[in-house]
Amino acid sequence: MRLLDTYCGAGGATRGYQRAGFYVVGVDIAPQPHYVGDEFHQGDAIEYIRKHGHEFDVIHASPPCQRFSAITRTAGTQKEHPDLIEETRRALQAAGRPYVIENVEGAPLLNPLLLCGTMFGLGTIRHRLFECWPTIWFPPAPCCHDRPVVRCGRRPDLDLQFHSIAGHFSGIAEAQEAMGIDWMTQAELSQAIPPAYTEWLGRRIVEVVTCAA
Numbered sequence: 001m002r003l004l005d006t007y008c009g010a011g012g013a014t015r016g017y018q019r020a021g022f023y024v025v026g027v028d029i030a031p032q033p034h035y036v037g038d039e040f041h042q043g044d045a046i047e048y049i050r051k052h053g054h055e056f057d058v059i060h061a062s063p064p065c066q067r068f069s070a071i072t073r074t075a076g077t078q079k080e081h082p083d084l085i086e087e088t089r090r091a092l093q094a095a096g097r098p099y100v101i102e103n104v105e106g107a108p109l110l111n112p113l114l115l116c117g118t119m120f121g122l123g124t125i126r127h128r129l130f131e132c133w134p135t136i137w138f139p140p141a142p143c144c145h146d147r148p149v150v151r152c153g154r155r156p157d158l159d160l161q162f163h164s165i166a167g168h169f170s171g172i173a174e175a176q177e178a179m180g181i182d183w184m185t186q187a188e189l190s191q192a193i194p195p196a197y198t199e200w201l202g203r204r205i206v207e208v209v210t211c212a213a
Contacts (some may be wrong), residue, residue, distance in 0.1 A: 001021065001023070002056045003058045004058070005027070007028060008037065008040075009028060009033070010032055010183070011024075011035045013062060016194075017197035019200070020203045021202070027048045029042070029044055030042070031150070047101065050095075053091065059097050060102070062101075085108060091132075098133060104127075124162055128193050165175035172186050176189065180194050
């Protein structure tokens with residue numbers, strides 16, 4: 001099955017979908033020299049969905065999250081960042097293919113599924129919301145936040161810890177291990193989602209689509 005990963009970045013979501021068996025084509029407005037997908041196209045995500053979305057079996061979209069992140073809400077700078085979720089959703093619905101929209105907590109997603117690194121045994125608490133059509137209702141497990149949360153590189157004396165991977169941080173090797181990502185830079189890691197999330201989602205999507213057929 002062919003999957004279109006828009007706003008793909010360096011391909012955290014892409015790698016998970018590949019592990020679930022998809023051939024993945026990535027699209028991003030910026031060059032992505034470390035992208036791990038099967039194909040990459042530089043361009044506007046929404047325009048690409050409008051032109052080519054119908055050619056794919058599934059479409060994933062991760063619009064910029066700064067509009068809804070806790071940091072920008074605290075700083076009162078939400079309006080300085082674009083809200084592309086609704087426009088992206090309209091393009092996805094027009095394409096008529098199963099889709100996933102990923103974003104942070106607080107984003108206006110419909111019937112969102114919350115995934116966390118602790119559900120997959122990862123070393124990071126990284127909550128992300130996923131609007132899925134057809135809807136996927138239940139996560140694989142509950143969250144389990146039973147260890148300290150520290151910024152990477154700050155507490156090497158703690159063997160059992162969840163890493164906070166956002167903004168500028170040290171300890172790239174620790175962050176890569178915590179996320180299950182071994183090819184990204186510090187900046188790319190801060191924007192990525194763990195491949196474990198989309199590997200699990202990809203397998204559920206295949207099940208849902210197969211049952212619907």
